[in-house]
Amino acid sequence: MKIDLPPLRQFLNRLLALRIDMQNIIFERFELLLSQQIEAAIAAGIFEVGVETLRAERFIVESQEAVYTHSATGSVTNYLKVERTQRNSIRTAQEMLEFATQYQGLLMINSKSGNAAVSISTHSIYNADGGVVPRVLLIRPQKETRVPVQDLESSIWQQVSIDAFTAAWSTEVNELPKFTTDYLHLVTGILLPIWKILP
Numbered sequence: 001m002k003i004d005l006p007p008l009r010q011f012l013n014r015l016l017a018l019r020i021d022m023q024n025i026i027f028e029r030f031e032l033l034l035s036q037q038i039e040a041a042i043a044a045g046i047f048e049v050g051v052e053t054l055r056a057e058r059f060i061v062e063s064q065e066a067v068y069t070h071s072a073t074g075s076v077t078n079y080l081k082v083e084r085t086q087r088n089s090i091r092t093a094q095e096m097l098e099f100a101t102q103y104q105g106l107l108m109i110n111s112k113s114g115n116a117a118v119s120i121s122t123h124s125i126y127n128a129d130g131g132v133v134p135r136v137l138l139i140r141p142q143k144e145t146r147v148p149v150q151d152l153e154s155s156i157w158q159q160v161s162i163d164a165f166t167a168a169w170s171t172e173v174n175e176l177p178k179f180t181t182d183y184l185h186l187v188t189g190i191l192l193p194i195w196k197i198l199p
Helices: 006-019 020-044 094-104 148-154 162-175
Strands: 058-069 074-088 108-110 114-125 134-139 143-146 158-159 179-188
Touching: 006 020, 020 114, 094 108, 094 114, 094 162, 108 162, 114 162, 134 148, 143 148
Parallel strands: none
Antiparallel strands: 058 074, 074 179, 108 114, 108 158, 114 134, 134 143
């Protein structure tokens, strides 16, 4: 199969030779497949974010323990337990109304819990038969969930008026904590060239 594939430069040249609308279709399809793979990896617990910068209102080192000392260099690898306090990013009802207007969203309330959400269109996925499954993104004060349109239509989420949405969203937001605290488990140390580690 790889023998029949054109070189990357040739593929890109062919892609750039297409009309803009055709290029958009190809890149939309690629983005759809990529996001589907990322979602599947997150759901399976195997998604790796990679190197990231940690940000918070406050970090407190709860404990520190040396777990390994390299005999030749004396470099130490430490295990840290760190308490992280983060300010919750919570949007007001007014901000969500503006968001819904901008993205043509629907104002929803869960008839069982009374919780509010904004529903906007999101990328579809493909089922096992290759069919397209259209989905929506339900945005809640501290959570986002992608659900198939068919599941949403048969669920207990119902479209409501602006006043009902504003009251439900504001009630839920007022009950949420302003900060969240969790714990990070970190390993720190000096990365050494492999030839210094090997005997």
